[in-house]
Amino acid sequence: MMRNKEEKEAKKEAFRKYLESSGVLDALIKVLVALYEQNEKPSSALEFVQQKLGGPTVSEYEKLQSEISDLQTKYNELLIKHEEICNELEELKNLNTSPSRKDASTDGEVLKDEV
Template identity: 75%
Template sequence: MGRHLQRGYGQFSITTPPFPVLNSLIWCLGLEKEAKKEGFRKYLEVSGVLDALTKVLVALYEQNDKPSSALEFVQQKLGGPSLSEYEKLQAELSDLQIRYNELLKENQERCRELEELKHTQVEASATKELDVGNTRDEELKSADVVKS
């Protein structure tokens, strides 16, 4: 069942399963596992995670006064704002969204008013042209009457 190998200073016993198919399966699973690890490593590299981690770790290494918590240092450098900063930014975003909606509504109302004014101006202009046209007609008629 087991094979015995003679190497160097002593005798080593390597026990292998008696089934070659099982050996192949174990070997393939090992390759699959390695391929999966390599794929994940490439994913981290392409997505920029390895660079980001390297930069943070180099920054930590170069710190003259090492922080009491290396984990907090890494979280601060990678994680962005703290929880309180995040909540403050969320509140500010909410306020800005409300203000934006108010301004949008006000803008829509002003656009509507502008359209109404344009419409009123067009109507007034058309009425004025009709009045001017009628006045001219009356003047021409009056002039014809005077000439006759």
């Protein structure tokens, strides 16, 4: 049991060192100090922290989600249109290379030369 407790403590210490070396602790401390120093405390401390850490506010997040949805819809519509145009192009290529099409142009040339 003692070994298990020591392993947990070692993991906690390693994680603390990781947070410290990556700058997370400093960033959190600065944000919490800024919150503490606010004369008028914000209605949502969580939103304050998110904003100070560079995250979007709830309204900005909802706006971005809406924009993503609109762009996904437009993308899907353009993808369908692209597939339709590719199919049309393929059909036109097939019509151009079909033997009956070549014969028709040859006959037309012959008639033109004869006149």
